[in-house]
Amino acid sequence: MQAIVIVGGYGVVGAQIAQILRQSHGDLPLILAGRNPNQAQALLAELGAHTSAAAVDVLKPNPLAGLQPRAIINAVNDPHDYVLHEAVARGIPLVDITRWTARLQHTLNGLDRAALKAPLVFASHWMAGLASVVAVAATQQLAHTEQLDLHVLFSLKDKAGPNSIEYMQHLTTPFTITEKHQPREVYPYTEPQTITFPNGYRAKTYRFDTPDQWTLPQSTKAASVSARITFDDRLTMGLLLGLARSGVWKLLMHRRFDRLRHSLLYNPGKGAAHELVWQISGRDAAGNPQQLTKTIVDPQGQTHLTAVGAVIQLETMVGLDGSPALDAGIYFPETAPKLAYALERMQQLGVELN
Known part of the structure; x- marks a missing residue:
């Protein structure tokens, strides 16, 4: 049987995908792939039979040379698209959880969809697309979806891989959202809304860029979609807001400040719950207004929730969920999995849905 190759398979998220x-x-x-496969030895011992490690360098062309994967989960940044290009050329099914909106759009513009020989699931949405899956499932009870508002509570005590801060790096870079069916350019960490999270923490959340805001208007026909985030430490949240609004962060984007910028954003803890709230508005078949609130809590944190999302995308892509594998083509998280299966699988793996 051909193996599933997890690129970044012994990293923070990749290891949990493998587990x-x-x-x-x-x-x-399973093949745990990365530039330093010796670092996978402890995880290999834990996972036991049918697991091996391989050297794969995403910074070099043809990184998967010598491997014959059944499918790939890419859990590290693919800056030159070498993993993607090889998957497309060789017809290998791929789940990618690493591309933020601008990179995703650029990637899709460069793909010849007619030439694809395998499914490509682009799941760099929030928590490998599970936020969008829950939102789309909720809209099934609406005849018309008007607004989808995602609120994220990020705990500073949570585990985090180094790639997890990429979305936070660009605090001064505008991005586009859909509002009343029209595109609108907004800036990160602006236009706050106050929200109470499942654990009782009440705070202002602020705009941030995530691919959910680009694909959900297409998949749900929602008139408006937004995503906002806050940290569970008010001092840190205030510091980031100050750096963004003062213009200091723009100066820190120079390469010579990479280490400083990284140290400000990347200080992972030992673990904490990750909490999401969807506020959804629309109308039922009779035209009556409807307001829905859906919450997602993973007691094991955002890296675990991301791993759960990647696993669900893989299972539905290659048929590990018991259904036929996906046909060749491009898929997003909310269009790839069977919604009922995804929701049930999330709960099986410890995610709390309400």
Whole structure:
């Protein structure tokens, strides 16, 4: 049986993807891939049989040379698209959880969809697309969806991989949202809204860029879609707001400040719950206004929730969920999985949905 190759398979998120797959599919061959496969030895011992490691350098062309994967999960940044290009050229199914909106749009513009020989699931949406999956499932009870508002509570005590801060790097870079069916340019960390999260924490949330805001208007026909975030430490949240609004952060974007900027944003803890709230408005078949609130809580944190999302995308892509594998083509998180399966699978893996 051909193996699932997890690029970045011994990193913070990749290791949890591998652990979930081993627990759920005991005989499924797994290859933990990365530039330093010796670092995978402890994880290999934990996962046991049917697991191996391989050297894969995403910074070099043809990084998967010598491997014959059944499918790939890419859990590290693919800055030159070498993993993507090889998957497309060789017809290997791919789940990618690393591309933020501008990169995703640029990537899709460069792909010849007619030439695709395998499914490509672009799931760099929030938590590998699980936020969007929950939103789309909720809209099934509406005849018309008017507004989808995502609010994220990010705990500074949570585990985090180094790639997790990419969306926070561009505090002064505008991005486009859909509002009343029209595009509108907004800036990160602006236009706050006050929200109460499931744990009782009440705070202002601020705009940030995520691909959900680009694909959900297409998949749900929602008139407006937004995403906002806050940190569970008010001092840190205030510091980031001050740096963004004063113009200091723009100066810090120079390459010589990379280490300083990284140290300000990347200080992972040992773990904490990750909490999301969807506020959804629309109308039922009779035209009556409807207001829905959906919450997602992963007690094991955002890296675990991301891993759960990546696993669900893989399972539905290659048929590990018991359904036929996806046909060749381009998919997003909310269009790839069967919604009922995805919701049930999330809860099986410890995610709390309300």
